[in-house]
Amino acid sequence: MHRNASLPLSSSPLGPRHRWKVLAAGVAANAAFSVAFSGIPMTAVLMRSGYRLDNATLGLVLGLMGLGIALSELPWGLLTDRWGDRPVLLLGLGATAAALGAMALWAAPHGGHVPGLGWLAVGLLSVGLLGGSVNGASGRAVMTWFDESERGLAMSIRQTAVPLGGAVGALLLPLLALHGGFRALYAVLAGLCALGALMAWAWVHEPPVSARAPMPVAGGTHERGPLHDARIWRIVAGIGILCSAQFAVLSFGTVFLHDFGHLGFAAITAAMVAVQVGAMVMRVWSGRWTDRRRNRPAYLRGCALLSLLLFAALGALTLSDAMATQTSTGRIGLLVLLTLAGISVSAWHGVAYTELATLAGAARAGTALGMANTSVFLFCFLTPLLIPHLLTLLGWPLVWFVAGGCALAAMPLMLPARMRQGQAISRSTARSAPAPSTARPGSRCA
Numbered sequence: 001m002h003r004n005a006s007l008p009l010s011s012s013p014l015g016p017r018h019r020w021k022v023l024a025a026g027v028a029a030n031a032a033f034s035v036a037f038s039g040i041p042m043t044a045v046l047m048r049s050g051y052r053l054d055n056a057t058l059g060l061v062l063g064l065m066g067l068g069i070a071l072s073e074l075p076w077g078l079l080t081d082r083w084g085d086r087p088v089l090l091l092g093l094g095a096t097a098a099a100l101g102a103m104a105l106w107a108a109p110h111g112g113h114v115p116g117l118g119w120l121a122v123g124l125l126s127v128g129l130l131g132g133s134v135n136g137a138s139g140r141a142v143m144t145w146f147d148e149s150e151r152g153l154a155m156s157i158r159q160t161a162v163p164l165g166g167a168v169g170a171l172l173l174p175l176l177a178l179h180g181g182f183r184a185l186y187a188v189l190a191g192l193c194a195l196g197a198l199m200a201w202a203w204v205h206e207p208p209v210s211a212r213a214p215m216p217v218a219g220g221t222h223e224r225g226p227l228h229d230a231r232i233w234r235i236v237a238g239i240g241i242l243c244s245a246q247f248a249v250l251s252f253g254t255v256f257l258h259d260f261g262h263l264g265f266a267a268i269t270a271a272m273v274a275v276q277v278g279a280m281v282m283r284v285w286s287g288r289w290t291d292r293r294r295n296r297p298a299y300l301r302g303c304a305l306l307s308l309l310l311f312a313a314l315g316a317l318t319l320s321d322a323m324a325t326q327t328s329t330g331r332i333g334l335l336v337l338l339t340l341a342g343i344s345v346s347a348w349h350g351v352a353y354t355e356l357a358t359l360a361g362a363a364r365a366g367t368a369l370g371m372a373n374t375s376v377f378l379f380c381f382l383t384p385l386l387i388p389h390l391l392t393l394l395g396w397p398l399v400w401f402v403a404g405g406c407a408l409a410a411m412p413l414m415l416p417a418r419m420r421q422g423q424a425i426s427r428s429t430a431r432s433a434p435a436p437s438t439a440r441p442g443s444r445c446a
Contacts, residue, residue, distance in 0.1 A: 018203075019145035023154055025196075025203040026138030029089055030161030031168070032196035033096065033131040036189045037065055038162065039169015040124075041251045041384075042272055043177045043185070045258050050109050050182060051120060055255075055391070059384035062251050064121055066380025068128020069135075073377060077136035077370020081363065085141040086204045092133020093197035099126045100190035108183035128377070134196075135373045138204075140366040143357045145207050149291065151358070156287025156350025160280040163346060166250070167276035170269060226360045226368040233371075235356050238413030240375030242304055242345065245311060245403040247383040249275065249342040252399070260318065260396050261334045271335050275342035282347035287354070296355045300414035303348040304407045310341035311404030318396045341400075345407065352414070 040047075041062050048058050080088045103123040107115050138158060146154040176185040226232040257263045257271060290296045314337040317330070353369060360368035390398045 018205075019154075019207075021203040022141050022145050022205075023157060025089075025199045026141055026158050027161040027164070028199045029093060029134045029138050029196040030158060031165040032093065032192040033134050034162045034165025035169040035172070035192055036096075036100065036127060036165075037069070037131065038166030038250060038276070039173040039189075040065070040185075042166075042170045042254060042269075043173050043182075044252070044254050046174060046177045047182075048255075050114075050177070051117070052114055053117075055388045057117070058255075059251070059386075059388045061117075061120055061124060063381040063384040064124040065128035065131075066247070066377040066384075068125045068130075069132040069377035070128075070374050070381055072129045072132035073135060073373035074367070074370040076133045077366040077368070077373075080133075080137045080140050080366035080370070084206050085137045085144075085366075086200065086206070088133050088137040089200040089204055090197055092130055092137070093193050093200060096127060096130040096133075097190045097193035097197065099123065099130055100186050100193060103127070104183050104186035104190065108181060108186055110181055110183050131193075132373065132377070136366045136369040139353060139357060139369040141204055143365040148358075152291035152296070152351060152354045153284070153287040155354040155357070156283045159287075159350035159353060160283045162349065163276035163279035163283070167273050167280070170272040170276060174265070174269060226364050226371060229360075232356065232360060232368055234413050235352065235359070236368075236371045236375045238300075238410045239352050239356070239372050240379045241406050241413070242307070242348070242410035243376045244379040244383045245307060245406040246342070246345040247380045248387060248399060248403045249338060249345065251380075251384040252387050253338055253342065256396060256399075257334065257338065261331055263331060263335065267335065271339050274339045275346065278339070278343035279346035282343060283350045286347060287350045290351050290354075296351050297414060299351055300348050300355070301411050303344060304411040304414060307341060307345040307407040308404045308411075310337060310344055311400045311407060313337055314341055315397045315400035315404065318400060341403075345403075 044058060044062065047053065047061070048055075051061075053061065076088060076092065103119075107119040107123040109115060139155065142154050142158050143151065172188070173185055176188060253275070254268050254272060257268045263271075286299060290299050314334070317333055317337060320330075353372065356368050356372055357365040386402075387399055390402060
């Protein structure tokens with residue numbers, strides 16, 4: 001059911017450039033949900049005071065959207081492969097807008113009234129359950145409309161929607177919560193999701209059979225399905241583990257800079273926006289670069305290694321409270337290291353998702369991406385729950401050293417088995433090869 005490799009995408013009756021409209025709609029859908037998912041944690045300090053929460057409860061509620069996404073991603077992915085991208089995006093975004101509208105009415109503190117924790121918890125969990133629809137559906141649309149020469153770039157552009165939404169959320173949501181309250185915040189988020197649904201209705205369509213981009217067949221994956229492929233599960237596990245380090249920055253980075261670094265609102269906002277914008281730029285660049293060099297696994301391992309080094313440096317700096325917080329140099333160091341670590345651990349998503357979807361094939365891309373996002377958001381739920389306990393044990397140094405450990409654990413999982421086997425064969429061949437001759441030119445060997 002894939003188009004012939006010699007048939008250009010421009011043969012689509014929807015027009016030669018319609019694939020870019022599909023990509024734009026996918027970016028809009030992901031960005032709309034990302035403003036909520038990545039932006040709400042940027043209001044953590046205000047949420048803690050507005051809802052009168054302690055750190056442990058704050059970690060729980062910040063993780064609930066991640067739990068909802070983790071529970072719903074795989075079912076949404078399976079539905080996407082069965083129904084198609086358009087119905088899933090319309091249903092998911094419309095229902096998410098309705099859930100956020102309900103939170104504006106019943107789960108927002110206003111006029112001295114603080115709603116019960118249950119309202120907030122159910123609301124955030126519901127937003128996660130419904131908003132999980134956008135990831136697999138928009139990713140499958142990209143994989144079916146773009147061929148191999150553009151797929152990494154297109155998927156990376158789609159993945160920029162997450163930091164783009166996070167940057168908008170970091171700029172907009174704290175101001176909304178501070179000046180308009182959480183009721184205004186949830187209402188604006190509902191409007192953004194409704195706008196994303198409108199763009200999906202206008203532009204997202206299944207490509208005609210003759211215009212579908214070819215997907216390379218990965219031995220056995222199409223026959224058995226991603227759920228039964230160990231290679232898929234290996235990359236899925238690596239993606240989730242590496243994302244836990246990212247969520248440490250996104251969920252508690254503002255709390256760290258406020259409580260430990262004693263930095264002001266403007267500096268904290270600037271750092272979080274820089275993380276998101278830097279990640280967005282790096283995702284676009286990395287998609288294009290790896291398309292040209294065909295080195296996606298190597299790039300993924302490089303991001304994990306750099307993240308390990310940066311988190312280790314951040315943990316080492318926080319070991320000395322006086323040096324890190326009582327001098328301007330120390331505070332700048334905290335700000336720079338946290339920003340660089342956040343960018344590094346967020347720069348690889350588009351490349352990883354492209355590798356995963358290519359391995360699964362277009363017909364099963366929704367399922368594979370759903371598996372990956374289930375892993376991602378399961379760790380997203382667990383990370384904010386774990387951080388307060390790490391703080392109780394040994395404070396912020398332990399948090400950042402554990403984040404570095406996650407990057408270390410993800411490195412071997414990002415290297416496909418065929419490459420590891422090839423490296424092992426190369427090393428074995430090198431050991432068994434005869435030593436190079438040291439005989440001088442003209443000398444006679446026995």
